[in-house]
Amino acid sequence: MGFRDLWDEIAPIGRDPDSLGYLRYAFTQPEAHLRAWFREQAAQRHLILEEDGNGNLFAWWGAGDDAVLTGSHFDSVPHGGAYDGPLGVVSALLAVDELRARGVTPVKPIAIGVFAEEEGSRFGLACLGSRLLTGAVDAEAAAALRDRDGVTLAEAMGATPKGHRPDLLARFGCFVELHVEQGRSLVESERAVGVASAIWPHGRWRLDFTGEANHAGTTLMADRHDPMLTFAYTVLAANKEARLRGCHATIGRVAVEPNATNAIPARVSAWLDARAATTSAVDELVAAVSARASERAARDGTRVSLTAESVSGETQFDVALRDRIAALLQGAPVLPTGAGHDAGVLSAYLPTAMLFVRNPTGVSHSPAEFAADADCAAGVRALADVLEELSCR
Amino acid sequence: MGFRDLWDEIAPIGRDPDSLGYLRYAFTQPEAHLRAWFREQAAQRHLILEEDGNGNLFAWWGAGDDAVLTGSHFDSVPHGGAYDGPLGVVSALLAVDELRARGVTPVKPIAIGVFAEEEGSRFGLACLGSRLLTGAVDAEAAAALRDRDGVTLAEAMGATPKGHRPDLLARFGCFVELHVEQGRSLVESERAVGVASAIWPHGRWRLDFTGEANHAGTTLMADRHDPMLTFAYTVLAANKEARLRGCHATIGRVAVEPNATNAIPARVSAWLDARAATTSAVDELVAAVSARASERAARDGTRVSLTAESVSGETQFDVALRDRIAALLQGAPVLPTGAGHDAGVLSAYLPTAMLFVRNPTGVSHSPAEFAADADCAAGVRALADVLEELSCR
Secondary structure, three states, rough: OOOOHHHHHHOOOEOOOOOEEEEEOOOOHHHHHHHHHHHHHHOOOOOEEOOOOOOEEEEOOOOOEEEEEEEEEOOOOOOOOEEEEEEEHHHHHHHHHHHHHHHOOOOEEEEEEEOOOOOOOOOOOOHHHHHHHHHHOOOHHOOOOOOOOOEEEEHOOOOOOOOOOHHHOOOOEEEEEEOOOOHHHHHHHOOEEEEEEEEEEEEEEEEEEOOOOOOOOOOOHHHHHOOOHHHHHHHHHHHHHHHHHHOOEEEEEEEEEEEOEEEEEEHHHHEEEEEEOOHHHHHHHHHHHHHHHHHHHHHHHHHHHHEEEEEEEOOOOOOOHHHHHHHHOOOOOOEEOOOOOOHHOOOOOOOOOEEEEEOOOOOOOOOOOOOOOOHHHHHHHHHHHHHHHHHHH | OOHHHHHHOOOOOEEEOOOEEEEOOOHHHHHHHHHHHHHHHHHHHEEEEOOOOOOOEEEEEEOOOEEEEEEOOOOOOOOOOOOOHHHHHHHHHHHHHHHHOOOOOOOOOEEEEOOOOOOOOOOOOOHHHHHHHOOOOOHHHHHEEEEEOOOOOHHOOOOOOOOOOOOHHEEEEEEEEEEEEEOOHHHHHHEEEEEEEEEEOOOEEEEEEEEOOOOOOOOOOHHHOHHHHHHHHHHHHHHHHHHHHOOOEEEEEEEEEEEOOOEEEOOEEEEEEOOOOHHHHHHHHHHHHHHHHHHHHHHHOOEEEEEEEEEOOOOEEHHHHHHHHHHOOOOOOOOEEOOOOOOHHHHOOOEEEEEEOOOOOOOOOOOOOOHHHHHHHHHHHHHHHHHHHHHHH
């Protein structure tokens, strides 16, 4: 079965007919549909399915320790693209097919992982499944996380997550995650597949701007304490500070109370996504944005508070593994990324690497995210090469 | 029955226990509860209830033409105050009690109106009930208006609104709406009750900012087309233009797509509420905001479009009626307001006046909205005086 045949099976699942983007939130119907499809695919390949009690699935080819783990996630950001996550899962299934077609008999087991809530789009904490598995997040705390409708993770899962699974982790020797590139480095280097060097330090901070709700028509401009103004100033300040410092800052999520046309808001909450090449650069960026927000709040007669929701330091992938893979793939380009991944979480526990597949638009987290079928097929062959190398020697 | 006794009966209905604000949207359960309460109050007073097929209720004391109409609305803005609307309905019921206690026998009928969706918080069009009754909005067009969940007005009402009711309108000789003041003029003049002179011209415009959704982590700042920046600039520009011109501009409602922490938005929609002393000042303000938004969009590589959702010209209340009432109330202060009201809509069809009751905070559309019981009782007496004057002569 070729890439397109398998890909077409999941293409309609969770797709919004208007935006053509995907609404594949963790533990919702579309994601459950994808998981059921994965179980069926695993069964067809006689892979043994294992659940870890944290929402993560593993399909095993062979048993035992020192396994080579691959895979990625199904969940999407709101109206996200088709490739971010699912490409790594589908490519892993096809790489198993490829190894069998080659007549390869691995010495070590191979496992395909499907991680839960990688995007954090539902419960606000990115890489939730891998963080639970590795104990990087406390299971009780995670169980109480709520989505925008007030549903807890435990309710969505139907059980409290098991949390740290050192027994399961101990069976993995290494992890290789294949992912669509979220930039245009591979376009520039004219290669279909690359290897990750590092993940930029990054984090999410919530900014709560509070003022005084009042009538939009009757309240004198001079009498207002309008948090929308402080918020708007902070959006522009974050953009300016990031540009000046060569960092990335984004405010893409906002919640307004009461959010009525004829009411000055009581509160505006906004989430700052900040990333940079070093942890200190991220910290300095966030401090600068916070300082400028506070200055403006003093002028507007409002208040602002900053809360760190998730912060990740720099992830330097295993250098030996990276070099071994790059050499195997005929000197594939080695590139950093500004995006977080389950590979970033797992790299703290076992040797981890990432493969990137060329994305001609460079766009991701959007329906414009794309990879050509020929490049996806090249990705499958590259992943098969890597799995063969790592499982047979 | 005193003001506080009757007031306490409705105080808990639709109140949010966290914000202490009210969620009394048109045709939802809390508002239906209030309407049922009103029917019961009308029945206790032997008032005859009439529905107009547009969601408006009228409780009649006496029958015939040249009726004196009073009343207001029950619906609230999200997390609004207790007084905006309900004070006018409760005061009307108590004014009837007061007239009966005085032994007054009106020559003309008195009707207490409860108007639907005055705030426009659910279907986006303020004074929807009075606009339907007067034919100021087309019934078919209104029936298709949708709330944020996609429910149409016709679905919420359970029927297509009847629209223009010239037969019913013809039975009213004048309208007097009592309302909490949404400012501090009466505090300054040390009076409990005032009379309205005019409503400022005002309107709502939707601004749609569109850009390109992309990954917050991986997209270079220089490659972005981020509509949040254009929106933020426009918020600050609207504030600045309004201050410079002595007008009111507010952006209190925002919708972001996809509204994810790690995605540059594809679209930000924002609603501009603009008000000024003259129609030309409103027009010039909106044009200036639109021009500055467009300039910024060109810099951000985004697009912006402006759509008028509802626009009202200046309302000058009936001068003879106003002066008669002010004289009756021992020279009550005469003041303009920046807020729209059903009285503004009806004033185009029959002589209309408004009474304002002192609000020590000056705040409205917020839980901080307030009127002292003694001032509310003074409002009831003033309304009874006005109803007696208008219905007996």
